[in-house]
Amino acid sequence: MAIERREFLRRLGAGALAGALPASVLAQNGSGARLVVVGGGFAGATCARYLKRWAPGAEVVLVEAAAEFVACPMSNRVIGGTMSTRDLTRSHDTLASRHGVRVVRDTVTSVNAGARQIALARGGAMSYDRLVLAPGIDFAYDSLPGLEGAAAQEKVLHAWKAGQQTHDLRRRLGALPEGGVFAMHIPQAPFRCPPGPYERACLVASALRRSNPRAKVLVFDANPDVLAKKDLFLDAFRTRYKSMIEYVPNAGFERMDAAGGELRFDVQAGIKADLWNVIPPQRAGIIARKSGLANVDQRWCEVDFLTYESRVAPYVHIIGDSVASAPGLPKSAHMANQQAKVCAAAIAALLAGRPVSDEPIVANTCYSFVNEKEAIHVAGVYHYDAGKRTMVGVPGAGGLSAAPSSEEGFMAVAWIFNILNDTLG
Amino acid sequence: MQNCVSAVLLAAGLGLSFPLLAQDDHKAEAWASACFACHGPDGRSDGGMPALAGQSADGIYRALIDFKSGKRAATVMHRHAQGYSDEQLRRIADVLGVASN
Incomplete structure:
Protein backbone atom coordinates (compact mmCIF):
# COMPACT_ATOMS: atom_id res chain seq x y z
CA MET A 1 0.00 0.00 0.00
CA ALA A 2 2.74 2.42 0.98
CA ILE A 3 4.66 1.56 -2.15
CA GLU A 4 1.58 2.01 -4.28
CA ARG A 5 1.01 5.39 -2.72
CA ARG A 6 4.58 6.48 -3.40
CA GLU A 7 4.39 5.26 -6.97
CA PHE A 8 1.14 7.13 -7.43
CA LEU A 9 2.59 10.34 -6.06
CA ARG A 10 5.67 9.96 -8.19
CA ARG A 11 3.56 9.61 -11.29
CA LEU A 12 1.40 12.50 -10.22
CA GLY A 13 4.53 14.60 -9.76
CA ALA A 14 5.87 13.58 -13.13
CA GLY A 15 2.63 14.67 -14.72
CA ALA A 16 1.95 11.20 -16.09
CA LEU A 17 -1.66 11.51 -15.10
CA ALA A 18 -1.93 15.19 -15.88
CA GLY A 19 -4.43 14.80 -18.66
CA ALA A 20 -6.82 12.93 -16.42
CA LEU A 21 -6.79 15.21 -13.40
CA PRO A 22 -8.80 18.35 -12.72
CA ALA A 23 -7.02 21.65 -12.20
CA SER A 24 -7.57 21.63 -8.42
CA VAL A 25 -5.54 18.45 -8.20
CA LEU A 26 -2.79 19.77 -10.45
CA ALA A 27 -2.26 22.70 -8.11
CA GLN A 28 -1.23 20.18 -5.48
CA ASN A 29 2.23 19.90 -7.01
CA GLY A 30 2.77 23.62 -7.43
CA SER A 31 2.05 23.63 -11.13
CA GLY A 32 1.76 27.12 -12.61
CA ALA A 33 3.62 28.80 -9.76
CA ARG A 34 6.96 30.54 -10.12
CA LEU A 35 9.22 30.35 -7.08
CA VAL A 36 12.30 32.54 -7.20
CA VAL A 37 15.24 31.89 -4.87
CA VAL A 38 17.93 34.54 -4.58
CA GLY A 39 21.37 33.34 -3.48
CA GLY A 40 23.01 29.98 -4.17
CA GLY A 41 24.73 29.15 -0.88
CA PHE A 42 23.86 26.60 1.77
CA ALA A 43 20.44 28.17 2.33
CA GLY A 44 19.39 29.19 -1.18
CA ALA A 45 20.69 26.26 -3.22
CA THR A 46 19.22 23.76 -0.75
CA CYS A 47 15.88 25.55 -0.78
CA ALA A 48 15.73 25.58 -4.60
CA ARG A 49 16.49 21.87 -4.75
CA TYR A 50 13.90 20.92 -2.13
CA LEU A 51 11.27 23.25 -3.58
CA LYS A 52 11.57 21.37 -6.86
CA ARG A 53 11.31 18.09 -4.99
CA TRP A 54 8.25 19.01 -2.95
CA ALA A 55 6.50 21.23 -5.51
CA PRO A 56 7.66 19.53 -8.71
CA GLY A 57 5.11 21.30 -10.88
CA ALA A 58 6.38 24.75 -9.95
CA GLU A 59 8.95 26.66 -11.94
CA VAL A 60 11.87 27.09 -9.54
CA VAL A 61 14.37 29.81 -10.47
CA LEU A 62 17.67 30.38 -8.68
CA VAL A 63 19.24 33.81 -9.18
CA GLU A 64 22.93 33.79 -8.31
CA ALA A 65 25.74 36.00 -9.59
CA ALA A 66 28.60 33.55 -9.08
CA ALA A 67 29.14 30.48 -11.25
CA GLU A 68 30.50 28.52 -8.33
CA PHE A 69 29.89 28.30 -4.62
CA VAL A 70 32.83 28.19 -2.21
CA ALA A 71 31.86 26.87 1.21
CA CYS A 72 32.96 28.73 4.33
CA PRO A 73 33.03 25.75 6.72
CA MET A 74 36.52 24.20 6.61
CA SER A 75 37.96 27.32 4.98
CA ASN A 76 39.99 27.89 8.16
CA ARG A 77 41.72 24.65 7.22
CA VAL A 78 42.65 26.21 3.89
CA ILE A 79 44.22 29.11 5.78
CA GLY A 80 45.96 26.56 7.99
CA GLY A 81 47.25 24.74 4.92
CA THR A 82 45.53 21.37 5.35
CA MET A 83 42.72 21.64 2.79
CA SER A 84 42.21 23.02 -0.70
CA THR A 85 39.39 25.35 -1.73
CA ARG A 86 38.85 22.96 -4.64
CA ASP A 87 37.34 20.58 -2.08
CA LEU A 88 34.99 23.33 -0.95
CA THR A 89 33.89 24.53 -4.40
CA ARG A 90 30.79 23.35 -6.23
CA SER A 91 29.09 24.49 -9.42
CA HIS A 92 25.44 25.52 -9.49
CA ASP A 93 25.03 23.56 -12.73
CA THR A 94 23.83 20.41 -10.98
CA LEU A 95 20.74 22.25 -9.80
CA ALA A 96 19.76 22.67 -13.44
CA SER A 97 21.05 19.42 -14.91
CA ARG A 98 19.90 17.07 -12.14
CA HIS A 99 17.18 18.84 -10.25
CA GLY A 100 15.19 20.88 -12.75
CA VAL A 101 15.98 24.30 -11.28
CA ARG A 102 16.34 27.19 -13.72
CA VAL A 103 19.61 28.90 -12.80
CA VAL A 104 19.90 32.57 -13.78
CA ARG A 105 23.35 34.12 -13.36
CA ASP A 106 22.46 37.61 -12.32
CA THR A 107 22.08 39.93 -9.35
CA VAL A 108 18.77 41.14 -7.96
CA THR A 109 18.84 44.93 -7.66
CA SER A 110 15.44 45.50 -6.07
CA VAL A 111 12.36 43.73 -4.77
CA ASN A 112 8.89 45.10 -5.35
CA ALA A 113 6.98 43.06 -2.79
CA GLY A 114 3.66 44.72 -3.65
CA ALA A 115 3.87 43.79 -7.33
CA ARG A 116 5.67 40.51 -6.52
CA GLN A 117 8.50 41.36 -8.86
CA ILE A 118 12.28 41.53 -8.73
CA ALA A 119 14.55 43.65 -10.94
CA LEU A 120 17.76 42.15 -12.31
CA ALA A 121 21.14 43.87 -12.82
CA ARG A 122 21.37 42.74 -16.43
CA GLY A 123 18.03 44.33 -17.08
CA GLY A 124 14.46 43.20 -16.96
CA ALA A 125 12.15 42.14 -14.21
CA MET A 126 10.88 38.77 -13.07
CA SER A 127 7.57 38.13 -11.36
CA TYR A 128 7.14 35.52 -8.65
CA ASP A 129 4.47 33.80 -6.64
CA ARG A 130 6.85 33.32 -3.74
CA LEU A 131 10.30 34.82 -3.30
CA VAL A 132 13.01 33.28 -1.11
CA LEU A 133 15.94 35.51 -0.24
CA ALA A 134 19.12 33.83 0.92
CA PRO A 135 21.66 36.62 0.53
CA GLY A 136 23.99 35.61 3.37
CA ILE A 137 25.82 38.39 5.15
CA ASP A 138 27.08 41.85 4.35
CA PHE A 139 30.05 43.42 6.13
CA ALA A 140 29.43 46.63 8.11
CA PRO A 281 30.55 43.25 12.15
CA GLN A 282 27.82 41.72 10.01
CA ARG A 283 24.25 42.28 8.90
CA ALA A 284 21.75 40.77 6.48
CA GLY A 285 22.75 40.63 2.82
CA ILE A 286 22.46 43.85 0.84
CA ILE A 287 19.28 42.99 -1.08
CA ALA A 288 17.42 42.14 2.14
CA ARG A 289 18.37 45.45 3.74
CA LYS A 290 17.76 47.47 0.60
CA SER A 291 14.29 45.97 0.36
CA GLY A 292 13.39 47.06 3.87
CA LEU A 293 13.28 43.50 5.22
CA ALA A 294 15.96 43.96 7.90
CA ASN A 295 13.53 45.15 10.56
CA VAL A 296 15.58 44.02 13.58
CA ASP A 297 18.12 46.75 14.49
CA GLN A 298 18.27 47.56 10.77
CA ARG A 299 20.52 44.48 10.63
CA TRP A 300 18.58 41.22 10.55
CA CYS A 301 15.30 39.98 9.10
CA GLU A 302 12.47 38.86 11.35
CA VAL A 303 10.66 35.80 10.04
CA ASP A 304 7.82 33.46 10.94
CA PHE A 305 9.72 30.31 11.93
CA LEU A 306 6.93 28.09 10.55
CA THR A 307 7.40 29.37 6.99
CA TYR A 308 10.41 31.73 7.09
CA GLU A 309 8.12 34.34 5.58
CA SER A 310 9.18 37.90 6.37
CA ARG A 311 7.28 39.64 9.15
CA VAL A 312 7.18 42.78 7.03
CA ALA A 313 6.63 41.60 3.43
CA PRO A 314 4.12 38.90 2.45
CA TYR A 315 5.17 36.26 -0.08
CA VAL A 316 8.84 37.03 0.66
CA HIS A 317 10.73 34.39 2.65
CA ILE A 318 14.19 34.82 4.13
CA ILE A 319 16.53 31.99 5.11
CA GLY A 320 20.13 31.56 6.22
CA ASP A 321 22.46 34.02 7.89
CA SER A 322 20.23 37.06 7.15
CA VAL A 323 17.53 35.80 9.51
CA ALA A 324 17.23 37.30 12.99
CA SER A 325 18.08 34.01 14.68
CA ALA A 326 16.03 32.67 17.54
CA PRO A 327 17.89 33.09 20.85
CA GLY A 328 20.79 30.66 21.09
CA LEU A 329 20.59 29.45 17.50
CA PRO A 330 23.79 30.05 15.52
CA LYS A 331 24.26 31.36 12.01
CA SER A 332 25.75 28.20 10.55
CA ALA A 333 25.75 26.27 7.28
CA HIS A 334 23.89 23.46 8.99
CA MET A 335 21.16 25.79 10.26
CA ALA A 336 20.89 27.33 6.78
CA ASN A 337 20.37 23.85 5.32
CA GLN A 338 17.65 23.10 7.88
CA GLN A 339 15.87 26.43 7.49
CA ALA A 340 15.88 25.93 3.71
CA LYS A 341 14.03 22.64 4.07
CA VAL A 342 11.45 23.99 6.54
CA CYS A 343 10.85 26.91 4.17
CA ALA A 344 10.60 24.68 1.08
CA ALA A 345 8.17 22.30 2.81
CA ALA A 346 6.03 25.24 3.97
CA ILE A 347 5.91 26.80 0.50
CA ALA A 348 5.00 23.45 -1.06
CA ALA A 349 2.19 23.07 1.48
CA LEU A 350 0.92 26.61 0.84
CA LEU A 351 0.88 26.01 -2.91
CA ALA A 352 -0.99 22.75 -2.43
CA GLY A 353 -3.51 24.27 -0.04
CA ARG A 354 -2.34 21.94 2.72
CA PRO A 355 -1.71 23.15 6.27
CA VAL A 356 1.86 24.22 6.97
CA SER A 357 3.59 21.95 9.49
CA ASP A 358 3.10 23.32 13.00
CA GLU A 359 6.00 21.22 14.30
CA PRO A 360 9.11 22.24 12.34
CA ILE A 361 12.31 20.81 13.79
CA VAL A 362 15.79 22.04 12.96
CA ALA A 363 19.08 20.56 14.04
CA ASN A 364 22.58 21.92 14.16
CA THR A 365 25.91 20.16 14.00
CA CYS A 366 29.02 22.25 13.93
CA TYR A 367 32.56 20.93 13.93
CA SER A 368 35.66 22.99 14.65
CA PHE A 369 39.25 21.86 14.31
CA VAL A 370 41.77 22.60 17.03
CA ASN A 371 44.75 21.35 15.00
CA GLU A 372 45.39 19.56 11.68
CA LYS A 373 43.49 16.45 12.68
CA GLU A 374 41.45 16.84 15.81
CA ALA A 375 38.02 18.43 15.96
CA ILE A 376 35.26 19.20 18.45
CA HIS A 377 31.53 19.58 17.89
CA VAL A 378 28.52 21.37 19.20
CA ALA A 379 25.10 19.94 18.35
CA GLY A 380 21.51 20.88 19.09
CA VAL A 381 17.91 20.15 18.11
CA TYR A 382 15.31 22.91 18.16
CA HIS A 383 11.51 22.69 18.18
CA TYR A 384 8.95 25.37 17.46
CA ASP A 385 7.41 26.91 20.58
CA ALA A 386 3.95 28.09 19.52
CA GLY A 387 3.50 30.29 22.60
CA LYS A 388 6.75 32.15 22.07
CA ARG A 389 6.60 31.86 18.27
CA THR A 390 10.27 30.95 18.21
CA MET A 391 12.60 27.96 18.03
CA VAL A 392 13.68 26.49 21.36
CA GLY A 393 16.41 23.97 22.11
CA VAL A 394 15.34 20.53 23.30
CA PRO A 395 16.92 19.82 26.70
CA GLY A 396 19.42 16.97 26.51
CA ALA A 397 19.72 17.19 22.75
CA GLY A 398 22.38 19.87 22.85
CA GLY A 399 25.95 19.50 23.83
CA LEU A 400 29.64 19.56 23.15
CA SER A 401 32.46 17.10 22.67
CA ALA A 402 34.18 16.04 25.86
CA ALA A 403 37.56 16.59 24.22
CA PRO A 404 39.06 17.04 20.74
CA SER A 405 39.56 13.82 18.78
CA SER A 406 40.77 12.71 15.38
CA GLU A 407 37.59 10.63 15.06
CA GLU A 408 35.60 13.86 15.10
CA GLY A 409 38.11 15.37 12.68
CA PHE A 410 37.28 12.57 10.27
CA MET A 411 33.54 13.10 10.79
CA ALA A 412 33.96 16.84 10.23
CA VAL A 413 35.46 16.26 6.79
CA ALA A 414 32.73 13.72 5.98
CA TRP A 415 30.17 16.30 7.07
CA ILE A 416 31.35 18.97 4.64
CA PHE A 417 31.28 16.58 1.69
CA ASN A 418 27.84 15.25 2.57
CA ILE A 419 26.27 18.65 3.20
CA LEU A 420 27.76 19.96 -0.04
CA ASN A 421 26.20 16.97 -1.81
CA ASP A 422 22.88 17.83 -0.19
CA THR A 423 23.27 21.42 -1.35
CA LEU A 424 24.78 21.20 -4.83
CA GLY A 425 25.34 17.48 -5.53
CA MET B 1 -3.34 0.53 -7.90
CA GLN B 2 -6.18 1.10 -10.34
CA ASN B 3 -8.67 1.24 -7.48
CA CYS B 4 -6.48 3.69 -5.66
CA VAL B 5 -6.36 6.07 -8.57
CA SER B 6 -10.09 5.80 -9.14
CA ALA B 7 -10.82 6.59 -5.52
CA VAL B 8 -8.59 9.65 -5.65
CA LEU B 9 -10.13 10.88 -8.87
CA LEU B 10 -13.59 10.37 -7.46
CA ALA B 11 -12.77 12.22 -4.24
CA ALA B 12 -11.11 15.08 -6.11
CA GLY B 13 -13.96 15.30 -8.57
CA LEU B 14 -16.46 15.59 -5.76
CA GLY B 15 -14.41 18.32 -4.09
CA LEU B 16 -13.72 16.06 -1.11
CA SER B 17 -10.48 15.93 0.80
CA PHE B 18 -7.64 14.10 -0.87
CA PRO B 19 -7.34 10.98 1.22
CA LEU B 20 -4.08 9.59 -0.10
CA LEU B 21 -2.18 12.85 -0.07
CA ALA B 22 -3.52 13.73 3.36
CA GLN B 23 -2.24 10.43 4.68
CA ASP B 24 1.17 11.00 3.24
CA ASP B 25 3.36 12.11 6.12
CA HIS B 26 4.60 15.50 4.90
CA LYS B 27 5.59 16.54 8.38
CA ALA B 28 7.85 13.55 8.85
CA GLU B 29 9.21 13.93 5.33
CA ALA B 30 10.47 17.39 6.29
CA TRP B 31 11.91 16.07 9.59
CA ALA B 32 13.65 13.25 7.75
CA SER B 33 15.18 15.60 5.22
CA ALA B 34 17.11 17.19 8.09
CA CYS B 35 19.18 13.98 8.29
CA PHE B 36 20.51 14.45 4.76
CA ALA B 37 22.72 17.37 5.83
CA CYS B 38 25.13 14.84 7.41
CA HIS B 39 24.07 11.58 5.77
CA GLY B 40 23.96 12.91 2.22
CA PRO B 41 21.02 13.53 -0.12
CA ASP B 42 18.41 10.80 0.32
CA GLY B 43 20.78 9.17 2.78
CA ARG B 44 23.47 8.49 0.18
CA SER B 45 26.53 9.26 2.31
CA ASP B 46 29.96 9.71 0.73
CA GLY B 47 31.53 8.23 3.84
CA GLY B 48 32.00 8.92 7.52
CA MET B 49 28.35 9.00 8.45
CA PRO B 50 26.65 5.72 7.52
CA ALA B 51 24.47 5.63 4.43
CA LEU B 52 20.77 5.52 5.29
CA ALA B 53 19.69 4.67 1.76
CA GLY B 54 18.59 1.08 1.47
CA GLN B 55 18.39 0.45 5.23
CA SER B 56 15.20 -0.96 6.68
CA ALA B 57 12.80 1.35 8.48
CA ASP B 58 12.82 -0.94 11.50
CA GLY B 59 16.61 -1.00 11.60
CA ILE B 60 16.82 2.80 11.45
CA TYR B 61 14.20 3.10 14.18
CA ARG B 62 16.06 0.66 16.45
CA ALA B 63 19.31 2.54 15.92
CA LEU B 64 17.66 5.88 16.71
CA ILE B 65 16.07 4.51 19.88
CA ASP B 66 19.40 3.01 20.98
CA PHE B 67 21.19 6.32 20.35
CA LYS B 68 18.50 8.10 22.33
CA SER B 69 18.77 5.79 25.33
CA GLY B 70 22.56 5.83 25.23
CA LYS B 71 22.68 2.09 24.58
CA ARG B 72 24.55 2.77 21.38
CA ALA B 73 27.59 5.07 21.48
CA ALA B 74 28.04 7.89 18.99
CA THR B 75 29.89 11.14 18.37
CA VAL B 76 26.74 13.24 17.86
CA MET B 77 23.76 10.95 17.20
CA HIS B 78 23.05 10.44 20.92
CA ARG B 79 22.38 14.18 21.08
CA HIS B 80 20.29 14.44 17.90
CA ALA B 81 18.13 11.41 18.80
CA GLN B 82 17.19 13.06 22.11
CA GLY B 83 15.65 15.91 20.16
CA TYR B 84 12.68 13.78 19.06
CA SER B 85 9.88 11.79 20.68
CA ASP B 86 9.83 8.03 20.04
CA GLU B 87 6.80 8.54 17.82
CA GLN B 88 8.63 11.19 15.79
CA LEU B 89 11.61 8.85 15.42
CA ARG B 90 9.27 6.09 14.21
CA ARG B 91 7.76 8.36 11.57
CA ILE B 92 11.20 9.58 10.47
CA ALA B 93 12.42 5.99 10.17
CA ASP B 94 9.35 5.11 8.10
CA VAL B 95 10.15 7.92 5.67
CA LEU B 96 13.87 7.12 5.46
CA GLY B 97 13.77 3.35 5.47
CA VAL B 98 12.61 0.61 3.24
CA ALA B 99 9.57 -1.33 4.44
CA SER B 100 10.78 -4.71 5.71
CA ASN B 101 8.02 -6.87 4.22
Missing part, protein backbone atom coordinates in the same frame (compact mmCIF):
# COMPACT_ATOMS: atom_id res chain seq x y z
CA TYR A 141 32.72 48.34 7.28
CA ASP A 142 30.99 51.67 7.84
CA SER A 143 31.17 50.90 11.57
CA LEU A 144 34.95 50.25 11.51
CA PRO A 145 36.81 53.58 11.44
CA GLY A 146 39.91 53.34 9.29
CA LEU A 147 38.60 50.37 7.33
CA GLU A 148 35.93 52.16 5.28
CA GLY A 149 38.02 52.36 2.12
CA ALA A 150 38.95 49.70 -0.43
CA ALA A 151 42.73 50.17 0.06
CA ALA A 152 42.49 49.57 3.81
CA GLN A 153 40.22 46.56 3.27
CA GLU A 154 42.76 45.13 0.83
CA LYS A 155 45.45 45.55 3.46
CA VAL A 156 43.39 44.06 6.31
CA LEU A 157 41.56 40.95 5.10
CA HIS A 158 38.39 39.42 6.53
CA ALA A 159 38.52 35.97 4.88
CA TRP A 160 34.99 35.53 6.29
CA LYS A 161 33.45 34.79 2.90
CA ALA A 162 35.39 31.90 1.42
CA GLY A 163 37.20 32.52 -1.86
CA GLN A 164 40.03 34.78 -2.91
CA GLN A 165 40.52 36.23 0.55
CA THR A 166 40.95 32.74 1.97
CA HIS A 167 43.88 32.17 -0.40
CA ASP A 168 45.30 35.62 0.23
CA LEU A 169 45.29 35.21 4.00
CA ARG A 170 46.96 31.82 3.64
CA ARG A 171 49.68 33.37 1.46
CA ARG A 172 50.25 36.31 3.78
CA LEU A 173 50.48 33.98 6.75
CA GLY A 174 53.22 32.09 4.94
CA ALA A 175 55.07 35.37 4.39
CA LEU A 176 54.85 36.44 8.05
CA PRO A 177 58.31 37.53 9.26
CA GLU A 178 60.07 35.06 11.50
CA GLY A 179 58.81 35.54 15.04
CA GLY A 180 56.15 37.93 13.66
CA VAL A 181 52.74 38.75 15.07
CA PHE A 182 49.42 37.65 13.53
CA ALA A 183 46.49 39.44 15.15
CA MET A 184 42.77 39.10 14.66
CA HIS A 185 39.74 41.03 15.81
CA ILE A 186 36.37 39.40 16.47
CA PRO A 187 33.22 41.56 16.23
CA GLN A 188 30.35 41.60 18.66
CA ALA A 189 27.86 38.78 18.22
CA PRO A 190 25.80 37.91 16.29
CA PHE A 191 27.84 37.01 13.24
CA ARG A 192 28.26 34.09 10.86
CA CYS A 193 29.78 30.98 12.48
CA PRO A 194 30.28 31.86 16.17
CA PRO A 195 33.07 29.30 16.78
CA GLY A 196 34.87 30.18 13.53
CA PRO A 197 37.22 32.88 14.88
CA TYR A 198 38.48 30.64 17.67
CA GLU A 199 39.01 27.75 15.27
CA ARG A 200 40.93 30.13 13.02
CA ALA A 201 43.21 31.14 15.90
CA CYS A 202 43.96 27.46 16.59
CA LEU A 203 44.64 26.57 12.96
CA VAL A 204 46.78 29.65 12.34
CA ALA A 205 48.82 28.83 15.46
CA SER A 206 49.05 25.21 14.41
CA ALA A 207 50.35 26.19 10.95
CA LEU A 208 52.80 28.74 12.37
CA ARG A 209 54.18 26.24 14.84
CA ARG A 210 55.41 24.20 11.91
CA SER A 211 56.79 27.05 9.79
CA ASN A 212 57.41 29.92 12.17
CA PRO A 213 57.48 28.60 15.74
CA ARG A 214 58.41 31.88 17.44
CA ALA A 215 55.43 33.71 15.89
CA LYS A 216 52.57 34.98 18.06
CA VAL A 217 48.80 34.86 17.54
CA LEU A 218 46.86 37.63 19.27
CA VAL A 219 43.09 37.27 19.46
CA PHE A 220 41.15 40.42 20.34
CA ASP A 221 37.49 39.76 21.00
CA ALA A 222 34.88 42.51 21.23
CA ASN A 223 32.79 40.05 23.23
CA PRO A 224 33.26 39.45 26.95
CA ASP A 225 34.10 35.79 26.43
CA VAL A 226 34.61 33.01 23.90
CA LEU A 227 31.22 32.68 22.21
CA ALA A 228 31.10 28.99 21.39
CA LYS A 229 32.73 25.79 22.64
CA LYS A 230 34.25 28.04 25.27
CA ASP A 231 36.00 25.60 27.59
CA LEU A 232 37.30 23.48 24.73
CA PHE A 233 38.80 26.47 22.92
CA LEU A 234 40.19 28.08 26.08
CA ASP A 235 41.75 24.77 26.97
CA ALA A 236 43.33 24.56 23.50
CA PHE A 237 44.63 28.12 23.81
CA ARG A 238 46.14 27.46 27.28
CA THR A 239 47.60 24.04 26.70
CA ARG A 240 48.22 23.27 23.04
CA TYR A 241 49.16 26.84 22.10
CA LYS A 242 50.39 28.02 25.47
CA SER A 243 53.25 30.24 24.32
CA MET A 244 51.64 31.24 21.02
CA ILE A 245 48.01 32.33 21.41
CA GLU A 246 47.04 35.23 23.61
CA TYR A 247 43.29 35.76 24.02
CA VAL A 248 42.00 39.22 25.02
CA PRO A 249 38.23 39.64 25.64
CA ASN A 250 36.32 42.95 25.84
CA ALA A 251 38.47 44.52 23.14
CA GLY A 252 36.21 46.98 21.34
CA PHE A 253 37.41 48.18 17.94
CA GLU A 254 38.12 51.91 17.89
CA ARG A 255 40.26 52.73 14.85
CA MET A 256 42.48 50.82 12.44
CA ASP A 257 45.60 52.28 10.95
CA ALA A 258 45.77 49.84 8.07
CA ALA A 259 49.01 51.20 6.58
CA GLY A 260 50.77 51.21 9.95
CA GLY A 261 49.35 47.84 11.01
CA GLU A 262 47.97 49.22 14.27
CA LEU A 263 44.54 48.74 15.80
CA ARG A 264 43.39 51.04 18.60
CA PHE A 265 40.88 49.74 21.10
CA ASP A 266 38.26 51.46 23.22
CA VAL A 267 39.74 50.62 26.61
CA GLN A 268 43.34 49.59 26.09
CA ALA A 269 46.48 50.69 24.26
CA GLY A 270 46.84 50.15 20.53
CA ILE A 271 48.48 47.02 19.19
CA LYS A 272 50.76 46.69 16.20
CA ALA A 273 50.92 43.45 14.28
CA ASP A 274 52.67 42.23 11.15
CA LEU A 275 49.45 40.75 9.81
CA TRP A 276 45.96 41.81 10.80
CA ASN A 277 42.76 39.85 10.17
CA VAL A 278 39.68 41.84 11.11
CA ILE A 279 36.36 40.04 10.95
CA PRO A 280 33.90 42.88 10.40
